[in-house]
Amino acid sequence: MKVHTYERAFMTLGGMLLVLCMAALVYATVAMGIHLPGRAGEIEPGKVFTTPPFDNPGVHQTGPNQYDVVIIGQAWRFHPMEIRVPVGAELNFIATTFDVIHGFHIEGTRVNMMLIPGQISRLTYRFRKPGEYLIICHEYCGAGHHNMYGKIIVE
Amino acid sequence: MAEHIAASTPVVADPTPFTLPETQQRVLRWTLYVGYAALTAGIFHGLAQALSYAGIDILGFFPALRSYYQGLTAHGVANAIIFTFAFSNAFLPLMVARALSRRLDERLLWASFGTLVLGNLLVIYAVVTNKASVLYTSYAPLQAHWTYYVGLVFVVISTWLALMNMLLIWRGWKRDHPGVRMPLLAHISIVSYVMWFLASLPIAVEFLFFLIPWSLGWVERTDPLLTRTLFWFTGHAIVYAWLLPAYVSWYALVPRQAGGKVISDSLTRLVFILFLLLSIPTGFHHQYTDPGIHEGLKFVHAILTFGVFFPSLITAFSVMASLEMGGRAHGGRGLLGWIPKLPWGDPSLSAQLLAMITFVFGGITGLINASFTMNQVIHNTTWVPGHFHMTVGSAVAMTFMGVAYWMVPYLTGKKLWGRKVALASNWIYTIGLLIFSRGMISAGLEGMPRRTFLVQAPYMDPDWLVGRVLTGVGGTLMFVGIALFFVVIIMTIWKGKAGEGPKDIPWSETLIEPAKNGWAMRLDRIGFWVIVAIILIVIAYGPFFLSYLPPNYVSPGFRIY
Numbered sequence: 235m236k237v238h239t240y241e242r243a244f245m246t247l248g249g250m251l252l253v254l255c256m257a258a259l260v261y262a263t264v265a266m267g268i269h270l271p272g273r274a275g276e277i278e279p280g281k282v283f284t285t286p287p288f289d290n291p292g293v294h295q296t297g298p299n300q301y302d303v304v305i306i307g308q309a310w311r312f313h314p315m316e317i318r319v320p321v322g323a324e325l326n327f328i329a330t331t332f333d334v335i336h337g338f339h340i341e342g343t344r345v346n347m348m349l350i351p352g353q354i355s356r357l358t359y360r361f362r363k364p365g366e367y368l369i370i371c372h373e374y375c376g377a378g379h380h381n382m383y384g385k386i387i388v389e
Numbered sequence: 390m391a392e393h394i395a396a397s398t399p400v401v402a403d404p405t406p407f408t409l410p411e412t413q414q415r416v417l418r419w420t421l422y423v424g425y426a427a428l429t430a431g432i433f434h435g436l437a438q439a440l441s442y443a444g445i446d447i448l449g450f451f452p453a454l455r456s457y458y459q460g461l462t463a464h465g466v467a468n469a470i471i472f473t474f475a476f477s478n479a480f481l482p483l484m485v486a487r488a489l490s491r492r493l494d495e496r497l498l499w500a501s502f503g504t505l506v507l508g509n510l511l512v513i514y515a516v517v518t519n520k521a522s523v524l525y526t527s528y529a530p531l532q533a534h535w536t537y538y539v540g541l542v543f544v545v546i547s548t549w550l551a552l553m554n555m556l557l558i559w560r561g562w563k564r565d566h567p568g569v570r571m572p573l574l575a576h577i578s579i580v581s582y583v584m585w586f587l588a589s590l591p592i593a594v595e596f597l598f599f600l601i602p603w604s605l606g607w608v609e610r611t612d613p614l615l616t617r618t619l620f621w622f623t624g625h626a627i628v629y630a631w632l633l634p635a636y637v638s639w640y641a642l643v644p645r646q647a648g649g650k651v652i653s654d655s656l657t658r659l660v661f662i663l664f665l666l667l668s669i670p671t672g673f674h675h676q677y678t679d680p681g682i683h684e685g686l687k688f689v690h691a692i693l694t695f696g697v698f699f700p701s702l703i704t705a706f707s708v709m710a711s712l713e714m715g716g717r718a719h720g721g722r723g724l725l726g727w728i729p730k731l732p733w734g735d736p737s738l739s740a741q742l743l744a745m746i747t748f749v750f751g752g753i754t755g756l757i758n759a760s761f762t763m764n765q766v767i768h769n770t771t772w773v774p775g776h777f778h779m780t781v782g783s784a785v786a787m788t789f790m791g792v793a794y795w796m797v798p799y800l801t802g803k804k805l806w807g808r809k810v811a812l813a814s815n816w817i818y819t820i821g822l823l824i825f826s827r828g829m830i831s832a833g834l835e836g837m838p839r840r841t842f843l844v845q846a847p848y849m850d851p852d853w854l855v856g857r858v859l860t861g862v863g864g865t866l867m868f869v870g871i872a873l874f875f876v877v878i879i880m881t882i883w884k885g886k887a888g889e890g891p892k893d894i895p896w897s898e899t900l901i902e903p904a905k906n907g908w909a910m911r912l913d914r915i916g917f918w919v920i921v922a923i924i925l926i927v928i929a930y931g932p933f934f935l936s937y938l939p940p941n942y943v944s945p946g947f948r949i950y
Contacts, residue, residue, distance in 0.1 A: 236901050237656060241706050248702035252695045255760065259691065262762040270677050270761055272684040279943055309949055334947050335528050335613060337769050341836030341850065344765035348679045351530055351613045352943040355680040368848055372769035372838035374524050376531065376949035377456055380846040 271347050271355050274328075279351040282306055282332050293319055296326070305329040307336035307349045310378035312369060317386045321364045329355045337373035340386055348373060361388040406893060407490040409483070416498045417479040418800045421793070423505055424475025425878065431467030432871045434460040439825060439864020442771070442832075442857045446844045455519045457842035458950055463516050465525030466541075469781060471509060473631045474544060476789045478505060478551040480634055480796065481578045484641075485555040487894050488574035489562040493554050501550035508543030511536040522950035524840065526624070527600065529616045532946030535604040538596045545589050552582040570903050571913055573654050574641045574896055580661040581633035583915055587922060588626030588669050595619035603946060610942040614681045621672035622930065629668040629697075631781050633661070635788035638741065639708045642792070645897035646738040647715030647731055652707045653901040655909040660700040660707075662912050666922045667697035670929030677764045686933055687761060693929060694759040701752060708745065714900070736811035736877075737895075740791030743819040744784045750823075751779030754830065769840075771856070772833025775826045782867075783822050787815070790874050795891055797878055803885030807877050814873035821866025824859050832856025 237245075262268045282288045283306070291304045291313045303325050306313040319325055329338055331349040338355070339346045347355040361367075371382035409417075437447050437460055454460055478501055486493050514536050515521035521537035559571065559579060595616050603611045640657050644650050651657060673690035676682055716727025733739050754776035757763050767773065798805045805811065832853040833839070843849070843857070904910055911917070 237653065238710075238901075241652070241656070241703075241710070244706045245699075245703060249699060252698060252702075255756065256692060256695055259760055259762060263688075266762075268762045268765075270684050270687055270765070271680045272687075273681055276681070276941065309947070334531050334944075334949070335617070337838070339769065339836065339838070344762070346678050346765045346768050348676075350617065350680055352941050353614055353680040368836070368850060370836065370838050370841075370848070372841070373528075374458060374461075374531075374840045376947065377458065377522075378949075379458070379840070380842040383846070383848045 268344065269358070271357050274356040275354040276352055277330055277354055279330070279332055282330055287328060288330060293317055300324045301326065303327045305338065306332055307338065307371065307375075307382075308332040309334060309336075309376050310371070310382040312338075312371070312382065312384040315384045317369075317384070319361065319386065319388055321361050321388050323360065325359050325361070327355070327357045327359065334375045335373050336371045336375050336382065339370050339372045341368040341370060343367065346372075364388045405490070407487060408892075409486055409492060413486075413493050413495060413498060414800050416495075416502050417483055418797075420475055420479040420502050420505065421797070421800070423502075423509060424472040424479075425875070427467040427471035427475065427509070428871070429875065431464050431472065432868055434464035435468070436864060436868040438464060439867070440861050441842060441844050442828075442837075442864075443861025444844060444857065445861060453517060456522060456950065457844075458524065458840075459516065459519050459522040461840060462522050462524050466512060466516065468786075469525060469631070470541070470544060471512075473781070473785065473789070474548050475505060476792075477582070477630070477634045478502075478547055480789075480792065481582055481637070482551055482554050483796075484578040484637060484894070485558060485575045487896070488572040488578070489558055491558045491562055494557050497550055497554040497557065501547045501554065503547075504543045504550060505547035508540045508545075508547060511540030511543065513540075515540065519950070520948075526620060528620070529600060529603070529611045529613050530944035530947050531950070532604055532948055533600075535601055538601045538604055542593065542596050542601075545593060548582065548589065549586060552579075552586050555579050555582065570905075570910070573651065573657060573899065573903065574637070576658055576913060576915075577637050577640060577661045578634075580658075580665055580915060580918075581630070581637060583919060584626065584633065584665040584668055584922075585630035587665075587919060587926075588623050588630060591619045591622035592624075592627075595623075599940075608942070610945055612940040612942055613944050614679070615937065615940050617679070618672070618676065618682070618933065621675040622669070623672075625672045625675060625694075626668040628777070628781060629664055631785045633664060635744070635785050636661075636664075636704060638788055638792050639704070639745065640711075641897055642895050643708065643738065643741050643897075644711035644715060645895040646735060646741075646795075647712050648718040649711040649713070649715030649897070651897050651899040652710045652714075654899045654903040655901070655912065656703065656707060658909070658912040660703050662918050663700040664697065665915075665918055666925055667693055667700070669922065670925050671697055671759075672930075673933075674759050674761070674764070677761045678768045681937075682933060683936075686929075689929055691759060691761050693925075695756070698752070698756060698759075705749075705752075711897075712742075734808070734812070736805070736808055736815060737791045737794035739812060740787050740794065740815045743815055744787035744791065747779050747787070747819060747822060747826075748784035750826070751776060751784055755780065767833055769838060770833035771829040771837045771839045771860070774839050775829030775833055778822060778829070779826050783819070787818065790814075790818075790871075793874075793878060795895060797881055798885065798890035799894065800890075801882055801885065802890040803881055803887055804889035805877070806880035806885045810873055811877045814870050814877065816870075817866055817873065818870025821863045821868075821870055823863070825863025825867060828856040828859025828861075828863055830856075832860070
């Protein structure tokens with residue numbers, strides 16, 4: 235196939251650019267430890283309020299400077315609605331939903347997970363700055379979707 | 390390169406004339422009009438949503454509207470599904486018929502139109518009566534009335550019938566032309582819908598085997614993660630199903646309108662085959678933040694998503710080179726002097742040039758969405774609609790409008806009414822779109838959620854203010870732009886000078902001719918490439934289904950809207 239020299243050069247440079255971007259992503263995942271939620275267990279949605287650890291939503295210390303943050307989404311609120319955590323601590327968010335699909339996003343951070351009926355979502359994060367952060371349900375979940383939010387106070 | 394190409398630019402010649410019979414042109418016209426009718430409803434809701442981000446609530450003025458989310462469902466379905474596929478159902482078969490100089494099958498043409506209309510009526514019923522306010526993504530366990538799902542299935546079937554029509558005349562043409570390579574325009578048009586056919590199968594499975602029986606009450610529960618995965622299995626490729634008809638115009642028609650040529654026949658075919666291979670096995674990049682899907686698989690889809698960016702990079706160069714050729718043919722000199730020499734006064738071309746410019750930003754933001762660590766910052770914020778209004782809302786929508794400026798006159802035989810109004814529409818829409826997207830993108834980076842009725846939300850971040858205002862201002866301009874487009878189309882049909890429409894489609898010649906030997910010939914073996922595409926899909930999706938199935942039927946339906 236005849237390809238013009240300039241076009242060939244453009245394709246090569248473009249291809250290299252894409253490979254470089256991929257390399258940056260690998261670096262972020264492997265070296266910086268930025269992970270996505272993966273498979274973290276299944277649960278029966280109708281029974282979340284009686285299934286551990288969701289029978290006791292909230293913040294639980296699990297080790298030195300290490301906490302589990304257990305959260306349930308339900309149309310149209312989070313349980314609990316307000317969370318207090320220490321700055322710099324390793325926070326293991328464990329979340330699920332009682333009814334429909336919800337979103338769990340802490341504004342200004344990469345804590346961003348979907349809560350899907352039947353699935354448990356997990357993500358680890360450390361807050362570097364104290365302050366009040368908004369938690370937003372960012373997936374449409376019915377007529378009251380815009381009322382679903384929470385607060386996380388880092389101190 | 391510039392001088393080299395300019396030197397070999399002859400005037401583009403007219404091919405042998407061919408027109409479809411009036412009976413067939415009429416069906417194609419009406420198919421287009423179905424799309425425009427949907428777009429009319431879609432843009433009113435779009436205006437209401439953009440204004441609601443700016444804190445202005447005009448929803449009370451809409452008759453029969455019970456919630457913001459009902460309007461948002463109408464906006465998504467009308468603009469992204471009905472408008473786009475109605476256009477492609479008319480445009481692609483016309484391209485193939487013209488490229489092969491063969492009539493379409495009239496029964497299939499009517500069947501495709503009929504299923505499109507039937508599907509529309511069912512969807513309109515469900516959406517207008519607030520029985521389907523689930524948004525166009527239809528995530529279970531939010532449950533819609535069965536008419537909504539069945540209606541969408543009919544819309545998909547109409548696209549399959551359009552494809553069948555193209556394949557049928559291609560087969561007839563091959564029989565009559567043994568040993569002749571199929572023309573470029575026919576190849577890329579058929580590949581576009583072959584890709585879509587393959588891509589549409591998962592959503593067909595989702596609707597037929599899961600959501601429809603569940604909405605009818607035949608089964609009590611469904612699997613939210615599996616149905617969502619099936620949706621995105623189709624859902625990323627669907628954006629390429631919207632985009633490829635626009636690429637058909639950019640590659641094969643725009644060069645002629647600009648006074649240039651298609652740069653390379655083989656490279657163009659290769660680009661469309663790459664889209665056939667890579668568009669589908671990329672869906673997990675919409676599910677990066679989902680539980681229940683292994684991180685490694687998400688990474689595989691990230692790589693393939695970067696891969697599907699490559700044919701778009703080639704397109705950026707090839708189409709630009711065609712334009713440069715046209716600009717120089719019109720007397721453009723110097724490094725960039727060819728740009729102002731392009732025929733900007735042609736509303737059909739100017740719409741598509743502006744579409745290409747905004748698509749650069751659409752592409753870059755898309756690459757950021759695909760970058761999975763960065764995706765966590767912007768997932769489900771207004772960044773995402775900010776991005777896709779610069780792809781489907783500009784590259785696609787503006788190109789479809791640009792094409793309409795010659796296609797409606799071509800199909801009606803009437804001269805385009807109001808060239809200057811059409812030009813104004815292009816610019817107002819583009820400027821509005823850039824302001825709108827700038828607003829959505831910046832506020833999205835600050836965490837403003839998408840798909841949310843912020844006017845009534847108990848929370849609000851002052852950092853979103855600038856973005857919200859820009860969204861409202863830009864959205865209003867976009868509305869004005871499209872309203873002017875409708876004025877032009879309606880006036881053309883109603884008052885356009887009869888008998889003065891274009892006599893042929895604006896198709897281009899090629900600079901580097903079709904290959905007569907070598908591997909590039911194999912690009913025409915579409916069946917073979919479909920098999921390769923299926924193998925890639927099995928590699929990308931197989932591990933998930935193997936480890937996940939059988940379905941996890943956990944959720945009853947919720948109608949809480």
